[in-house]
Amino acid sequence: MQQQLSDRQNMLKTIEDAYAARVRGDVDGVMRAFAAGATFRINTAPDHPQLAHFTEDANALRVALTQLIDTFEFSDMKIIDSIVEGRKAAVRLSFTVKARPTGKTVTTEILDVFEFKDGKIATMTQFCDTVAAAQLLAA
Numbered sequence: 001m002q003q004q005l006s007d008r009q010n011m012l013k014t015i016e017d018a019y020a021a022r023v024r025g026d027v028d029g030v031m032r033a034f035a036a037g038a039t040f041r042i043n044t045a046p047d048h049p050q051l052a053h054f055t056e057d058a059n060a061l062r063v064a065l066t067q068l069i070d071t072f073e074f075s076d077m078k079i080i081d082s083i084v085e086g087r088k089a090a091v092r093l094s095f096t097v098k099a100r101p102t103g104k105t106v107t108t109e110i111l112d113v114f115e116f117k118d119g120k121i122a123t124m125t126q127f128c129d130t131v132a133a134a135q136l137l138a139a
Contacts, residue, residue, distance in 0.1 A: 008084045010119060011084055011116055012084065014120070015033070015082075015089065015091055017029070017033060018030050018032075018033035018034075018121070019077055019079075021033075023077050027062060027069060033121050035116075035118060037056070037057060038055075038121055038122050039122070040053060040054070040055045040061050040064060041123075041124070041125045041126070042126045042128065043125060043128075053068070071101065072097050072133075073098040074095050075095065075097075080093055080094055080109065087115055088115050089116070090112070090113050093112070094107065094108070094109045097136065102136060104135070104136045108132055110126055111126070112125070113125045113126075
């Protein structure tokens with residue numbers, strides 16, 4: 001008899017599956033983790049608006065994810081820690097990122113904050129080092 005996963009375990013599995021798809025460059029795999037109408041936001045410093053993203057529907061989310069995957073290649077992704085409370089989760093992870101346009105690479109950390117609805121990600125807000133990202137893209 002297979003044991004049912006807890007809500008916490010299901011949320012973390014959904015997040016882990018989305019991260020694994022991100023590392024593979026699999027936009028469809030990442031999209032499967034999100035609810036219809038999910039919002040996605042990357043918080044950026046005001047002087048780095050080229051890195052900002054905010055979406056409010058599946059089409060805009062797909063466009064943003066495709067652009068991010070085409071621009072930044074992720075590898076060596078590891079979840080450092082996570083907190084889950086109710087329908088919300090916060091995950092801190094480390095990874096190596098390569099800017100495809102410049103070939104520059106850096107190892108960094110980000111913090112992602114999620115809210116779930118019906119087992120899918122309803123909102124995701126990402127906090128990253130926008131200075132490092134801008135430097136990766138600089139010629």
